[in-house]
Amino acid sequence: MQKQPIIQIKNLKKQIGKTTIIHGISLDLYPGEVFGFLGPNGAGKTTTIRMMVGLMNITEGEVLINGYSVEKNFEKAIAYVGGIIENPEMYKYLTGYDNLIHYSRMIPKIKIERIEEIVKLVGLEKRIHEKVKTYSLGMRQRLGLAQALLHSPSVLILDEPTNGLDPAGIREIRTYIRKLAVEENITVFVSSHLLSEMQLMCDRIGIIHHGKLISVETVKNMLEDNQHLSVNFTVSPLKEALSYVKKTNPKIKAEIIDHRLIIYTSEDQITTFAKLFVNNGFSLTGIHGEQKSLEEKFIQITGGDLHV
Amino acid sequence: MFNMFRLVQNENMKIYKRLGTWIMIGLILMIVIFAGGITKYLLAENVNLNWEEQVQIENAQLLEQIEEYENMPMVGSSAIQPLKEDVMINNYRLENDIPPVENETLWGFMLSSPDFTALASVFVIVISAGIVATEFSTGTIKLLLIRPVKRSKILISKYIATLIFAIIMLLTIFVSSLIVGSMLFGFDGINLPYLVYSGGEVIERNMLVQIITFYGLNSIDMIMMVTFAFMISSVFRSSSLAIGLSLFLMFTGQQLVMVLSDYNWAKYILFANTNLYQYVAGTPIIEGMTLAFSIIILSVYFFLFILISWFTFNKRDVAA
Numbered sequence: 001m002q003k004q005p006i007i008q009i010k011n012l013k014k015q016i017g018k019t020t021i022i023h024g025i026s027l028d029l030y031p032g033e034v035f036g037f038l039g040p041n042g043a044g045k046t047t048t049i050r051m052m053v054g055l056m057n058i059t060e061g062e063v064l065i066n067g068y069s070v071e072k073n074f075e076k077a078i079a080y081v082g083g084i085i086e087n088p089e090m091y092k093y094l095t096g097y098d099n100l101i102h103y104s105r106m107i108p109k110i111k112i113e114r115i116e117e118i119v120k121l122v123g124l125e126k127r128i129h130e131k132v133k134t135y136s137l138g139m140r141q142r143l144g145l146a147q148a149l150l151h152s153p154s155v156l157i158l159d160e161p162t163n164g165l166d167p168a169g170i171r172e173i174r175t176y177i178r179k180l181a182v183e184e185n186i187t188v189f190v191s192s193h194l195l196s197e198m199q200l201m202c203d204r205i206g207i208i209h210h211g212k213l214i215s216v217e218t219v220k221n222m223l224e225d226n227q228h229l230s231v232n233f234t235v236s237p238l239k240e241a242l243s244y245v246k247k248t249n250p251k252i253k254a255e256i257i258d259h260r261l262i263i264y265t266s267e268d269q270i271t272t273f274a275k276l277f278v279n280n281g282f283s284l285t286g287i288h289g290e291q292k293s294l295e296e297k298f299i300q301i302t303g304g305d306l307h308v
Numbered sequence: 309m310f311n312m313f314r315l316v317q318n319e320n321m322k323i324y325k326r327l328g329t330w331i332m333i334g335l336i337l338m339i340v341i342f343a344g345g346i347t348k349y350l351l352a353e354n355v356n357l358n359w360e361e362q363v364q365i366e367n368a369q370l371l372e373q374i375e376e377y378e379n380m381p382m383v384g385s386s387a388i389q390p391l392k393e394d395v396m397i398n399n400y401r402l403e404n405d406i407p408p409v410e411n412e413t414l415w416g417f418m419l420s421s422p423d424f425t426a427l428a429s430v431f432v433i434v435i436s437a438g439i440v441a442t443e444f445s446t447g448t449i450k451l452l453l454i455r456p457v458k459r460s461k462i463l464i465s466k467y468i469a470t471l472i473f474a475i476i477m478l479l480t481i482f483v484s485s486l487i488v489g490s491m492l493f494g495f496d497g498i499n500l501p502y503l504v505y506s507g508g509e510v511i512e513r514n515m516l517v518q519i520i521t522f523y524g525l526n527s528i529d530m531i532m533m534v535t536f537a538f539m540i541s542s543v544f545r546s547s548s549l550a551i552g553l554s555l556f557l558m559f560t561g562q563q564l565v566m567v568l569s570d571y572n573w574a575k576y577i578l579f580a581n582t583n584l585y586q587y588v589a590g591t592p593i594i595e596g597m598t599l600a601f602s603i604i605i606l607s608v609y610f611f612l613f614i615l616i617s618w619f620t621f622n623k624r625d626v627a628a
Contacts, residue, residue: 054454075457090451098325101321106455
């Protein structure tokens with residue numbers, strides 16, 4: 001993407017006491033993209049998001065939103081941001097409408113019609129004058145979106161937006177997020193610990209683990225990568241086979257797992273490797289190809305401590 | 309400034325759209341009406357004597373007591389002085405034909421009404437203790453702070469809203485006492501002045517001005533405790549702790565100072581200074597204290613409370 005980034009995260013660090021929670025995250029986000037921030041619980045997603053919106057102090061590094069530093073120029077930077085941080089906790093004893101009035105009073109130059117408009121947009125017209133405590137979780141989530149979009153932000157930051165929603169609610173949010181990105185050119189930064197969900201709505205996914213951003217890839221690339229197989233060759237002698245493969249194909253990733261040689265490759269290469277083993281005097285007793293899902297890849301990256 | 313007005317509007321909305329707030333205001337009204345009824349129907353004295361005779365009897369009792377005290381070396385002049393002042397005021401009444409204010413009159417009732425501010429203080433402390441802490445406990449603080457408004461502005465708007473609530477409480481007491489008092493007791497003795505002893509002589513003061521002054525003096529105590537609760541609420545994000553601690557100190561603070569009144573440093577304790585009545589009538593709780601001294605001490609505490617609230621609220625990591 002050649003566009004100017006709307007959010008720039010530069011070597012962001014967070015230290016609480018002597019413990020470093022976030023170890024220098026750097027990331028650029030571009031207008032109109034949906035970025036998935038993926039990681040197991042406790043990886044540092046929420047802490048990173050809270051630093052991005054100024055709820056937590058930044059120990060080192062900086063976050064720029066449309067060029068304004070969240071730390072030094074908070075009011076200007078945050079004016080471009082709408083967000084839901086964890087659950088959309090609104091004032092339950094106020095009506096949905098009063099809640100929106102409340103947030104609109106904190107934005108300079110907002111027209112009252114904008115509230116009506118946003119209520120219609122999230123489909124809460126019928127219940128907006130009822131108290132929030134009577135709302136279902138799905139409705140609260142929609143009201144949460146309404147407050148986040150009230151001031152027509154350029155960036156929408158959503159921390160675990162589908163937590164606790166039923167499948168229909170999740171689909172609704174997902175469709176909505178895509179629509180915002182495509183139609184309004186809003187950058188959406190969404191965190192989750194569910195890969196399957198991210199895969200469906202994001203353009204790019206960054207994986208955070210133990211406070212480090214360990215991979216950033218486009219979903220397209222990840223899916224293409226998924227075309228690759230892990231092929232199990234039951235071959236002996238094993239070690240010699242591995243070193244032979246590595247010698248002849250330096251670029252190929254291969255390893256020994258459970259007394260089998262695993263080669264990460266594509267379908268059309270299976271015959272080539274089989275020939276290679278047979279022609280060079282190895283005994284080959286079995287070939288088994290396995291497709292690796294994104295989920296597995298993610299679990300592999302995060303070391304398996306993923307709570308789904 | 310426009311921005312600040314809207315922020316205060318928000319805080320007001322959050323205070324007055326809660327049922328609890330109106331229950332508090334309703335309770336205050338009920339107490340005033342109840343107190344009016346008690347004064348009129350239960351405490352009404354059967355007076356056989358005219359006021360001159362009563363004042364003379366009171367004076368005789370006072371003089372007897374003064375003599376008794378003067379023979380006891382344990383009792384200091386600070387205990388005798390108020391009695392002497394009462395005698396002088398009573399003498400002034402007899403000389404100038406100014407009857408004392410009876411309890412069952414409008415002024416009598418109004419003069420006792422500032423006592424209700426203690427109850428109002430409790431309610432204002434409840435609001436003050438919750439105004440920051442509740443945002444944290446319900447998680448609404450997160451959505452509140454990700455707006456293009458500085459944290460300090462939000463804090464100030466909350467403090468202003470608390471003060472507005474305090475003023476509304478005081479006005480509720482004042483106006484309801486005025487209405488209940490005039491309905492129950494009529495307007496007898498409306499022209500009576502308020503007598504005070506000041507600088508060796510007895511002087512007459514306008515009754516209404518005096519009553520408002522009493523409200524003002526009581527509100528100092530209220531504002532200090534409310535600010536204290538506000539600070540505890542901002543620092544510990546716990547409204548129950550803020551309410552508990554503030555009420556405990558409000559009710560025990562004066563006693564604490566009494567116990568420590570032999571020590572000179574006790575005059576630096578907040579509660580030695582919150583009761584400014586001591587300079588209007590009577591003598592200071594600790595010798596050597598002046599009105600100016602108390603005002604300085606109160607200001608120092610006030611700014612300390614505000615500064616601590618401001619600092620913690622601005623610097624805090626919101627992890628709720």
